[in-house]
Amino acid sequence: MKYIIAIIRPHKLEDVKRELLSEEVHLMTVVEVLGCGRQQGVTEIYRGVKEVDNLLKKIKLEIAVNDNFVERTVDAIMRGAREGEIGDGKIFILDMQECIRIRTGERGGEAIG
Numbered sequence: 001m002k003y004i005i006a007i008i009r010p011h012k013l014e015d016v017k018r019e020l021l022s023e024e025v026h027l028m029t030v031v032e033v034l035g036c037g038r039q040q041g042v043t044e045i046y047r048g049v050k051e052v053d054n055l056l057k058k059i060k061l062e063i064a065v066n067d068n069f070v071e072r073t074v075d076a077i078m079r080g081a082r083e084g085e086i087g088d089g090k091i092f093i094l095d096m097q098e099c100i101r102i103r104t105g106e107r108g109g110e111a112i113g
Contacts, residue, residue: 041062
C-alpha cells in the first residue's frame with residue numbers, strides 16, 4: 001500500500017481528476033494549500049507599490065492506493081498536471097503501513113477500496 005501526495009496548480013485540478021477517473025482512481029482528499037518553491041513567488045504592483053508574495057496557492061491531493069495502482073495513479077496525475085513549466089508540482093510516494101476503515105474495521109488493501 002502506498003500513500004501518494006501530489007502538489008499541483010489549482011487550475012489543473014479538474015484535468016487531474018478526469019485523468020484519475022479514467023484510471024479508476026476515485027478516492028482522494030483535496031486540500032487548498034500555500035507553498036513556495038522554484039517559482040520564487042509572484043510580483044504584483046498594488047497602488048503603485050511593488051509586492052512580492054512567495055506563498056502561492058496550490059492544491060494538495062492525498063490518495064491511498066494498493067501497490068498495483070501506484071504507477072497508473074502517478075501517470076494520471078502527471079498527464080493532468082503537466083504544463084512543462086516551473087511550478088507544475090511534485091508527487092511524493094510514501095509507504096503506508098496500515099489503513100483501517102472505521103465503519104467496518106477492515107484493514108489493509110481491503111480498507112482502501
